[in-house]
Amino acid sequence: MYGLGILRGLGVVFKHFVETYTDDIRWWGRRYYNSEALKVRQGPKGSGIFTVQYPEEKLEIPEEFRYIPFLLYEEKPDGTKEDRCTSCGICAKVCPPQCIWIERANDPKTGRPIPAPREFYIDIDICMNCGFCAEYCPFDAIKMDHDFEIASYDRTSAHIWNKEKLSKPVAYYASIRPTNYKREEEARAAEAAKKAAKKSAAAEKAAS
């Protein structure tokens, strides 16, 4: 019969329409602004209206999400900050759109370069969020951020980020990427233990 296909299609639309109400009833007032409900709604079991009420509601950001790199610094017990970056330049060399500029620091006494950056710039307009810098940094000194709400009114003054703007404490990194942080810390501890063992072995050898 002509028109049966259309009716069947409209049936699908009607089913979706009804589902929006049944889902509302199922959650009874807790469907929106509720992170638990949001997870179900946006998961494989979700039904009903799929949209998210941004910015009141936000999707959960997975750990691996990457957006604009940041630099890590360690907070020493005496309150000083120590950059993890050694200005080796691998991030600047691997950066596909070449948006990283690094100025190496010099020793104030001798004037020779030391393994630390004096300045570190990223042009976030050019950055393509590929994550190579974080991936290939041998010192875990640059990582990708989770903060994607970085709109500003003026690109010329606000979009070249310097070291001050880019630097964030290691604790922040640990909070956004806990499993990665844990894995890296374990690797560092193992590396340090290996080094110490080697050192003590060498010391023993020298003593004997």
Added chain:
Amino acid sequence: MTVAPAPTTTEVKLDQAFPEAVKPDARKGYSGYLVSSDKLVEVATHLRDQAGYTYLSSATAVDYLEEGKLEMVYHFYRMSGGPALVLKTQAPRDNPVIPSLVSVFPGADFQEREAWDLYGIQFPGHPNLKRILMWEGFHGHPMRKDWKEAYYEEDHKPFDLRWPGGQVYRSEQKNPFGHNVSYPQGFTIEGWTPEGDTALYAGMGVVAEAGGQMKTDQIVVNLGPQHPSTHGVFRMVVTLDGETIVDLQPVMGYLHRNHEKIGERNTYIMNMPFTDRLDYISSMSNNLGYALAVEKLMNIKPPERAEYIRVMMVELTRICNHLWAIGFLLNDMGAFFTPALYAIEERELILDVFEAVAGSRMMCNYMRFGGVVRDLPAGVLEKLTELITDRLPRKIDELDGYLTHNEIIRSRCIGVGVLPAEQAIAYSMAGPVLRASGVPYDVRRAEPYSIYDRFDFNVAVRYNGDVYDRYLIRIDEMRESLRILQQVIHAMPGGAIQTGKPQYQVRVPAGEAYGRVENPKGELGYYVISTGKPNPYRYHIRAPSFINLTALGEMCKGHKVADVVVILGSIDIVLGETDR
């Protein structure tokens, strides 16, 4: 349909058939045959008619600056499957003339225009040798090795100014004008009038003749570039007789960014995130094609687990893409966004998986040479299993039931934009468009890459070659992808995900490689030449969206204006890939 007779020998001895004109390419790391340009058409005809190589997959140019030569590289395939036969022909750089293959392989049309546009190779015998990606009146041929772009800094990345230089600046502060911009002689901005369009319209054959019983004039109408139905900035110049299409010329290049030139400035690994931005609906498959090409050159293989993860991601991408394509095909028909949103909802769930695994929903940048970036995070496989075994099959069935038997869709699609099998092959169509025309050609089967030879799946094929079949075949392919995915999830091995240590500077031995994959939109090929340096010497993309447009004009002739939109939608193009 006609399949070329299966040849008795696997390898054609071209150099014996044409002892004077053809000799094997003896350069180190190269393969195929070098043909003298005056015999090219003859050899190509022989390949098509005698040897069964009916499909010209890719035709591209290479600039050998030091030798003073420009080279055209052609990749031919048999529709019965198997490896490529590669022909190369050279011409001097100062006067590059190579006969056109359009008369033998109409699919060479756009690719030769591209070679003329970007390399300045003349193709006598080409019916419409105009620029295609750049505009008419552009000075120079940008892919030539001695051509420099406006913000030119150095020939190869990484640039010294970044490190150890560290002098931060904005590109526009450097005032690029006057440095690397060259104008034709006597050019003034005030005196310039765009000539391209006049020439284009002149070629459209406008004749004020009465057609049929009603007295109508032929008129030329521009569809696009700013038009919601063109899926981006894409323009179709149509000659109309009343409301019937008499002629149609696609005009593209509005999104051209000289991706290949950027690719040749980049180091190998830097190109990976750039491939995401070609067909931005299916970045995972783009990654795979490039990784395969470079892995061929490096002669490495990823570990088992990485292969399985790759296939999983690529098949998910195919489902994503087809959901998107079907949704927007319906938009093009005027079913404003209800079907599209139902399809996009499922796509979102797959993108969530990509985000959890790769860190980004669309610009995945997930594959590396010899593996993938990272293993699947905890919980992803469970979510995927639920999606693949329960939700997606259900939702694809729902979409099928929703649309397939709808009488309006059937009347808009059946018999519209028909492309017969012979023409589809001749025009080098690829992917769902080719298979909907009754040609069961799928790179995953024809020349299996990665681990596709291990999976049980059917190559979806439909025989009418119209818009309706192109819609149906996408539904079929999604189901086949789900079959593959179920096998992948079931057999997913453990172990490493990367061969060797991750390197930011890979060593690529000199030579050439053509890596091709069955992208959701068709055959995506990467032609990469290495000279052993950190940067690729040549980096070419055989873009399915681009080459599939070659037959657009042919498919649209005789239909109405409203059908053009639907036919374009059924080809499923992405302008990021078309314009590169």
